[in-house]
Amino acid sequence: MNGPRAKQRRELLRQMIRIRRFEERCVELYSAAAIRGFMHLCIGEEAVAAGIMHAAGPDDPVVSTYREHGHALARGIPMEAVLAEMYGRTNGCSRGRGGSMHLFDAGHRFYGGNAIVAGGLPVAVGLALADRMSGRPRATVCLFGDGAVAEGEFHECLNLAALWRLPVLFCCENNLYAMGTAIERAQAETDLATRAASYGLSSWAVDGMDAVAVSEAAERALRSIRGGSGPCFLELRTYRFRAHSMYDPERYRDKSEVQEWKRRDPIERMSTLMRDEGELGDREIATIESEVDKEIRNAIAAAEAGPLEPVEDLTRFVYSERS
Amino acid sequence: MTKTTYREALREGLREALKEDDRVFMMGEDVGRYGGCFGVSLGLLEEFGPDRIRDTPLSESAFVGAGIGAALGGLRPIVEIMTVNFSLLALDQIMNNAATLLHMSGGALNVPLVIRMTTGAGRQLAAQHSHSLEGWYAHIPGLKVITPSTLEDARGMLLTALRDPDPVLLFEHGSLYNVSEELADDAGAVDIERAAVRRSGKDLTITAYGGTLRTALAAADDLAAQGIDAEVIDLRVLRPLDEAAILASVTRTHRLVIVDEGWRSGSLSAEIAARVAEKALYELDAPIERVCTAEVPIPYAKQLEEAAIPRPADIVAAAKRAVG
Ligand SMILES: Cc1ncc(C[n+]2csc(CCOP(=O)(O)OP(=O)(O)O)c2C)c(N)n1
Numbered sequence: 001m002n003g004p005r006a007k008q009r010r011e012l013l014r015q016m017i018r019i020r021r022f023e024e025r026c027v028e029l030y031s032a033a034a035i036r037g038f039m040h041l042c043i044g045e046e047a048v049a050a051g052i053m054h055a056a057g058p059d060d061p062v063v064s065t066y067r068e069h070g071h072a073l074a075r076g077i078p079m080e081a082v083l084a085e086m087y088g089r090t091n092g093c094s095r096g097r098g099g100s101m102h103l104f105d106a107g108h109r110f111y112g113g114n115a116i117v118a119g120g121l122p123v124a125v126g127l128a129l130a131d132r133m134s135g136r137p138r139a140t141v142c143l144f145g146d147g148a149v150a151e152g153e154f155h156e157c158l159n160l161a162a163l164w165r166l167p168v169l170f171c172c173e174n175n176l177y178a179m180g181t182a183i184e185r186a187q188a189e190t191d192l193a194t195r196a197a198s199y200g201l202s203s204w205a206v207d208g209m210d211a212v213a214v215s216e217a218a219e220r221a222l223r224s225i226r227g228g229s230g231p232c233f234l235e236l237r238t239y240r241f242r243a244h245s246m247y248d249p250e251r252y253r254d255k256s257e258v259q260e261w262k263r264r265d266p267i268e269r270m271s272t273l274m275r276d277e278g279e280l281g282d283r284e285i286a287t288i289e290s291e292v293d294k295e296i297r298n299a300i301a302a303a304e305a306g307p308l309e310p311v312e313d314l315t316r317f318v319y320s321e322r323s
Numbered sequence: 324m325t326k327t328t329y330r331e332a333l334r335e336g337l338r339e340a341l342k343e344d345d346r347v348f349m350m351g352e353d354v355g356r357y358g359g360c361f362g363v364s365l366g367l368l369e370e371f372g373p374d375r376i377r378d379t380p381l382s383e384s385a386f387v388g389a390g391i392g393a394a395l396g397g398l399r400p401i402v403e404i405m406t407v408n409f410s411l412l413a414l415d416q417i418m419n420n421a422a423t424l425l426h427m428s429g430g431a432l433n434v435p436l437v438i439r440m441t442t443g444a445g446r447q448l449a450a451q452h453s454h455s456l457e458g459w460y461a462h463i464p465g466l467k468v469i470t471p472s473t474l475e476d477a478r479g480m481l482l483t484a485l486r487d488p489d490p491v492l493l494f495e496h497g498s499l500y501n502v503s504e505e506l507a508d509d510a511g512a513v514d515i516e517r518a519a520v521r522r523s524g525k526d527l528t529i530t531a532y533g534g535t536l537r538t539a540l541a542a543a544d545d546l547a548a549q550g551i552d553a554e555v556i557d558l559r560v561l562r563p564l565d566e567a568a569i570l571a572s573v574t575r576t577h578r579l580v581i582v583d584e585g586w587r588s589g590s591l592s593a594e595i596a597a598r599v600a601e602k603a604l605y606e607l608d609a610p611i612e613r614v615c616t617a618e619v620p621i622p623y624a625k626q627l628e629e630a631a632i633p634r635p636a637d638i639v640a641a642a643k644r645a646v647g
Binding site for chain 2 (some may be wrong): 105123
């Protein structure tokens with residue numbers, strides 16, 4: 001019951017529950033107007049965040065998108081810093097200047113939080129270039145959605161990273177929709193792993209509803225990248241259970257489709273598997289839930305108590321402050 | 324003093340930067356084997372190797388963004404974009420990442436990146452290779468915009484830009500590369516904060532920068548022959564603008580002619596005029612004059628191109644109107 005495999009599964013499960021409960025709470029806080037702006041949830045996609053971050057090393061830079069709460073939490077950015085950011089407070093991980101879409105944390109090597117679709121890919125390529133030129137054995141983890149595959153920057157970056165054999169793990173969270181546009185309405189070839197492979201890099205598709213599969217695929221890819229074989233591309237096939245953002249009447253998909261995917265809920269699936277194999281009982285689940293609940297309560301308290309930046313400081317951080 | 328060219332002065336600046344700091348590297352289209360599309364980096368590949376003088380594919384957005392990432396990763400990249408028109412393919416990276424990351428991250432992530440590019444008209448390259456968009460970039464908080472117009476600045480601005488913690492855009496006017504002049508043997512880093520008075524005068528102020536400085540100085544010579552003593556200010560830095568230098572000169576001369584190779588509408592010239600109107604209106608003895616590029620895409624035909632961009636005669640005429 002306590003072997004390394006069980007430990008890994010328990011950790012993946014715990015991260016997924018943290019992310020799920022956190023975002024469920026964020027919906028309430030959004031309705032209460034404590035959180036404003038655009039907010040994108042990853043409910044349904046937690047296996048990707050948990051699996052990828054489990055595989056990544058602490059020094060590996062991470063570049064993400066506006067749908068990054070899960071990535072940030074699984075990466076280890078404290079929940080209170082994430083929530084305080086969404087509250088716009090100075091104890092937020094971006095001092096309240098970024099909000100939900102722009103979480104940054106230099107210490108955790110978390111480089112955003114980019115709300116331009118595909119805009120983070122060039123930055124990831126550059127971080128990898130810096131590591132390579134400085135002889136640091138790291139790999140940059142770059143997360144983005146299926147929508148990004150239609151952007152020019154995606155193609156420029158896969159080509160450049162493959163050409164220079166840079167240590168980048170491209171992680172495409174294919175949730176089948178870019179806002180309201182279903183993938184087959186936007187991409188002439190919907191097999192994204194095959195398209196990526198045309199750039200001459202290793203590429204494969206993974207069940208993105210299975211945190212263990214995601215984590216193992218990412219570990220394998222990272223091993224290959226660190227071994228000097230150049231970048232890898234993972235297509236993580238997943239689904240978002242909620243709306244694109246908080247303003248989305250979801251006219252573009254059938255409720256039955258959502259219901260169908262919910263039967264593959266990554267959290268349900270993992271806990272069922274662990275129960276079946278005798279790795280998990282009700283007691284452990286209750287413990288995880290109550291730890292997470294406490295963490296969320298503490299995060300809310302910290303966010304509420306967080307100071308607001310005085311407006312006199314409005315124009316700070318446009319240029320570096322030199323001491 | 325040694326006779327050299329603007330191009331060679333730029334190259335010496337690059338060479339010194341590469342020697343001084345091994346975090347510095349350069350990348351862009353044809354910067355290596357070809358020697359740079361305007362020959363600026365000729366010979367640097369042989370001297371510093373392909374790791375530090377990197378030829379990139381035709382992917383402006385990817386390699387400009389890679390420069391941003393490499394800067395975040397601790398290096399000091401110099402990214403070359405062939406011309407400002409092509410920089411529009413990387414505008415997302417420049418505006419949405421380079422200029423915003425420091426602020427969006429609450430001060431945690433600065434981007435010490437230098438982007439060099441060619442700008443300006445005068446070589447019959449028509450409407451996709453001749454525009455002067457540096458004034459647009461000067462609109463963006465988070466960027467610094469510098470425009471070396473002299474050999475000394477071509478030699479020295481890059482070094483200072485590389486020591487800056489934030490992104491700096493360096494614009495080289497295409498008509499300047501072959502300019503040949505004397506340059507001090509000990510020329511080195513220069514400030515990138517202040518405007519410079521390139522010619523003192525008491526009757527009026529002419530502001531110019533980059534490629535238009537020489538045009539303005541030629542006009543000032545003409546004016547002198549007609550008994551009008553013009554002061555010529557080289558802005559040098561378009562963002563942040565050295566407003567104090569402009570206001571001080573206008574306070575001395577009480578007349579202002581602004582020369583700008585950008586289009587007049589919504590331009591840097593409009594910004595300067597507005598600031599003078601806001602802060603020194605009562606110093607003015609005549610309406611502000613502007614000499615800008617005509618509001619057309621730059622045409623190919625020589626006579627049309629010449630008519631489109633600021634010429635000495637246009638500046639002389641504007642100065643005479645101002646002096647009355
Ligand atoms: C360059 C750009 N174009 C359009 C948008 C508006 N937009 C925001 S999210 C989104 C959908 C992106 O879909 P995908 O990449 O699949 O990611 P997902 O939202 O599904 O996680 C769009 C079109 C944007 N932010 N950036």
